[in-house]
Every structure is written in C-alpha cells, then in structure tokens.
Amino acid sequence: MKLFQVRKGQFVYHNNELHKVYSVKPMFKQSVHLFRLKDMQQILSKASEIEPYKPKHKDSFIFYGKRYTIDKDKMPEPGDFILIVKPAPDFLDHYSLNEIEKVDNVEDGNVVTTRDNGVKHSEYVVMVPGKADDSEDIAYKDKSQVSESQLEMDESSDFLAEKRAEEMDPVVGDIYLDIQKETKAMIVGMTKDEIIFGHGDRVHIADVANEDKFKLVYRFEEDL
Numbered sequence: 001m002k003l004f005q006v007r008k009g010q011f012v013y014h015n016n017e018l019h020k021v022y023s024v025k026p027m028f029k030q031s032v033h034l035f036r037l038k039d040m041q042q043i044l045s046k047a048s049e050i051e052p053y054k055p056k057h058k059d060s061f062i063f064y065g066k067r068y069t070i071d072k073d074k075m076p077e078p079g080d081f082i083l084i085v086k087p088a089p090d091f092l093d094h095y096s097l098n099e100i101e102k103v104d105n106v107e108d109g110n111v112v113t114t115r116d117n118g119v120k121h122s123e124y125v126v127m128v129p130g131k132a133d134d135s136e137d138i139a140y141k142d143k144s145q146v147s148e149s150q151l152e153m154d155e156s157s158d159f160l161a162e163k164r165a166e167e168m169d170p171v172v173g174d175i176y177l178d179i180q181k182e183t184k185a186m187i188v189g190m191t192k193d194e195i196i197f198g199h200g201d202r203v204h205i206a207d208v209a210n211e212d213k214f215k216l217v218y219r220f221e222e223d224l
Contacts, residue, residue: 003047006032008212009097012050013141014043018061019050020098022212038062038139038154040206053138055085055098057125060135063100064193064206067155068127069135075126076103076111081204082124093117094180100127102194102204114202170195170208173220179213 001012003026010021014034023033030044038061055061060069068081076082084099094117095101101113109121131137139154140146170176175186178201189196196202208214 001047001050001052003031005052006047006050007097009099011037011053011055011098013053014045014050016141016145018053018139018141019043021050022210035206035210038065040064040209042209051141053141055083055125055138058132058135059138060131061137061139062154063127064204065155066129066193067131068129069132070125071128071132072125074128075109076106076124078103078105081127082111082113082119083127084119084124086123088120088123090118093119095119100204102202104202116201170205170216171220174216175218176208177215177217179215184217 003024006021006024008021008024012019012021012034014036018037019034020037021032022035025031025033030046032045032047032050034043034045034050035041036043055070057070057072060067063081070083080103081100082103084095084097084101087095087097087099089095094115101115101117101119103111104114105112111119111124113119137143170187170190172187172190175184176197177184183199185197185199185201187195188198190205193205194202195205195208208216
C-alpha cells in the first residue's frame with residue numbers, strides 16, 4: 001500500500017490482525033500509527049506493511065476483548081455500539097470514518113451517542129455482540145495462521161485483564177483533556193469497559209488511549 005492511499009480511520013491488516021489507522025504522519029519513518037482492534041494496542045508501521053479492508057454487513061471482529069458482528073439492518077437501542085462507516089457530521093459533531101461510539105438515545109433510527117454526537121441512520125451500522133452464524137470472521141486476514149490457543153486467548157477476559165495490568169489503567173481521579181470538545185474533565189466513575197466523567201460524558205475505556213480524542217493531564221496516583 002502507498003502512503004498517499006492511507007487515511008485516518010481505515011481498517012487495515014498488519015501482521016495478519018485487524019487494526020485501525022488513527023494517525024498518518026508522513027515525516028516519520030514509521031508514518032502510519034495504528035490501533036490493534038482486539039486490545040487497542042498502539043502500533044507504529046509503514047504503509048508498505050499494511051493492507052486495507054472495508055468492513056461490510058455480517059463481518060465479525062474483536063473490539064477490546066469482545067466479539068461483535070456488523071448488522072446494517074438492525075435498529076439500534078441505547079447501550080449498543082455503532083460503527084460509523086459513512087461519516088457526514090454536522091458542524092457541532094466530532095466523529096470520522098470507522099469511529100466506534102455508544103448509543104445514548106434513538107429517534108427514528110437517528111442516534112445521539114454518549115459523546116453527544118448526532119449520527120444519522122445512513123451513516124452507521126450496528127455492532128451486535130457475539131458472532132452470528134452467517135458472519136465472516138475478519139479479525140484475522142488468514143485465520144489458518146493463528147493457533148487454536150491464540151484464538152481462544154484473544155477472546156478471553158483473562159487475556160485483556162493481563163494486557164491492562166501491564167499498562168497504567170485510567171483510575172477515578174484522573175483528569176483528561178477531551179481534545180475534540182476542548183474541555184477537561186475528571187473521571188468520577190468506571191464500569192468494566194466504560195469511563196464516566198464528571199460532566200456526564202460516558203466513553204469506552206479504549207477511547208482514552210486514542211491520542212486524537214483524549215490527553216491525560218493529571219494522574220491521580222502521582223500524589224499517592
């Protein structure tokens with residue numbers, strides 16, 4: 001793949017696993033910055049080392065330790081995740097290609113996400129938890145190259161817990177800058193996979209690792 005063909009938000013394969021491009025910095029030798037979707041690990045790569053993939057109806061992949069299947073026909077409900085495949089944001093909305101956002105409320109198929117983005121029905125597909133019987137597994141470019149033990153580990157909660165234990169997880173008391181909204185907020189609560197900020201926003205825990213969305217400005221544990 002050529003560098004000029006790489007776009008922020010693209011799904012791509014790198015080392016046989018599904019990733020998402022979160023930044024392209026042409027002046028760097030490893031100019032393509034990726035998130036591995038299964039655990040949101042950040043990867044630096046070159047355009048020549050990745051292969052693009054366009055997600056489609058009934059594709060199934062792993063997002064942050066959980067399996068989902070894309071369904072273009074399902075009507076979303078509050079709490080569902082959506083994948084924004086045809087972004088056309090209004091002036092006050094902040095989202096781009098292949099953003100994964102959580103639904104807060106729904107009206108006639110149009111949704112408002114927990115990040116206060118209004119997304120029209122024509123712009124997204126729903127991520128249904130689990131692997132549908134008629135789905136195609138796109139978590140790996142060539143599944144035959146992945147061992148059975150690795151396949152089991154990638155979708156186990158223990159694997160993700162171990163990965164997070166190796167890193168410094170967000171904790172209640174941390175303060176983050178929401179880059180898109182240009183506001184600072186403190187984490188006041190957390191669930192297994194969601195962060196609750198003091199001003200009411202609720203975001204997936206993987207979002208705070210995205211340098212285009214959030215920047216850590218104060219670590220609560222530093223004062224302990």
